[in-house]
Amino acid sequence: GNSVTQMEGPVTLSEEAFLTINCTYTATGYPSLFWYVQYPGEGLQLLLKATKADDKGSNKGFEATYRKETTSFHLEKGSVQVSDSAVYFCALSVDTGFQKLVFGTGTRLLVSP
Amino acid sequence: GAGVSQSPSNKVTEKGKDVELRCDPISGHTALYWYRQSLGQGLEFLIYFQGNSAPDKSGLPSDRFSAERTGGSVSTLTIQRTQQEDSAVYLCASSLTSGSHHEQFFGPGTRLTVL
Numbered sequence: 001g002n003s004v005t006q007m008e009g010p011v012t013l014s015e016e017a018f019l020t021i022n023c024t025y026t027a028t029g030y031p032s033l034f035w036y037v038q039y040p041g042e043g044l045q046l047l048l049k050a051t052k053a054d055d056k057g058s059n060k061g062f063e064a065t066y067r068k069e070t071t072s073f074h075l076e077k078g079s080v081q082v083s084d085s086a087v088y089f090c091a092l093s094v095d096t097g098f099q100k101l102v103f104g105t106g107t108r109l110l111v112s113p
Numbered sequence: 114g115a116g117v118s119q120s121p122s123n124k125v126t127e128k129g130k131d132v133e134l135r136c137d138p139i140s141g142h143t144a145l146y147w148y149r150q151s152l153g154q155g156l157e158f159l160i161y162f163q164g165n166s167a168p169d170k171s172g173l174p175s176d177r178f179s180a181e182r183t184g185g186s187v188s189t190l191t192i193q194r195t196q197q198e199d200s201a202v203y204l205c206a207s208s209l210t211s212g213s214h215h216e217q218f219f220g221p222g223t224r225l226t227v228l
Contacts, residue, residue, distance in 0.1 A: 036219075043117070044204065044219040051214070089156060098144060098211035100169065103156035 002027045006090045006104035013080055013111050021075040021107045023064075023090035031092040033057075033066050033073040034101070038087045047075075047088070085111045115139065117220035119205050125226045126195055134190040134223045138207030145188050146208075146217060147172075147180060151201035159203075162188060163211050195227045 006023045013019060025031065035047040035057070048057030053068035062077045073090060090104040118137045126132050138145050147159040149172075159172040162182045173179070177196075182188040192199055202224050206217040 043221045044206075046216050049216075091156075096169075098161055098163065098169070099208065099215065099217060100158055100161065101146075101148075101156075101217065102158070103148075105155040 002031070002092060002094055002102045004090050004092055004102055004104035006088075006107050009087075009106070009108040011107060011109045013109070015082055015111055015113050016079045017111075019075070019077040019080045019084075019109065021088055021090075021109070023073045023075065023104060025071050025073065025090075025092050027071075027092055027094055029094040031094045032099075033064070034091040034093070035062070035064055035073070035075050036089040036091060036103075038089065038106075040086070044089070080109070080111045082111045082113055085109055117205055117207055117218050119203075119220040119223050121223060122221065123224045123226075125228065127228050128197060129194055131191065131193045132195055132225065134192075134203050134225070136188045136190070136205030136207075136220060138186065138188070138205070139218055140186075142207035142209055142218075143185060144208045144211040144215070144217075145182060146206040147188070147190050148204040148206065149201045150204055150222070154201075156204075159190070161211070192225075195225075197227045200225055200227045 032051045034049045036044045037047045048059040050057040050066035056065045087106045091101045093099045145162040161169045177193045180190045202222040204222045206219045208215040208217045
């Protein structure tokens with residue numbers, strides 16, 4: 001089956017620290033990969049995505065590279081801000097005619113000043 | 114423009130009662146999805162609509178759960194004879210079409226608490 005595993009949280013960092021949130025996947029077929037973010041009190045938002053191997057998705061200073069050989073899609077940011085505090089979800093979709101998202105359990109990021 | 118809206122934002126009900134959760138997708142979006150976010154299970158897919166039909170209902174946890182969509186727009190998720198394990202945040206999302214390249218836009222969710 002299809003599944004996503006991401007690191008347990010919370011991840012606690014100081015402002016301007018480097019961030020990595022690990023994500024690995026198992027999929028039948030060739031998935032598209034996504035990172036979604038949920039800010040406090042808000043709905044899920046797409047942060048970035050990659051649809052084929054070696055693609056790099058990027059947005060708001062966050063990056064993730066689709067690594068087929070290691071079945072990974074780790075999220076990175078060089079310098080986090082307090083405003084990045086949120087829950088981050090890694091997800092995949094295998095196109096079966098529609099985008100059926102399979103999510104990881106989410107990782108809470110807490111950034112302190 | 115307006116995003117996906119859901120109502121109510123919070124619902125507290127007693128075990129055994131029926132509840133209806135509503136989703137208003139973004140105007141013009143033909144694809145609509147329901148997900149459930151619960152402490153024990155994370156974020157799970159429930160059902161997908163393309164227009165008014167539901168080609169994939171595979172995520173509905175039991176026959177107490179049903180959903181419909183009318184006019185290619187508003188969708189209602191109904192839970193009959195609610196149980197405590199139904200307590201969760203129910204999320205709705207819509208996308209322009211069902212194609213994998215179209216982003217899903219999520220609503221703020223309905224938090225359901227079954228006492």
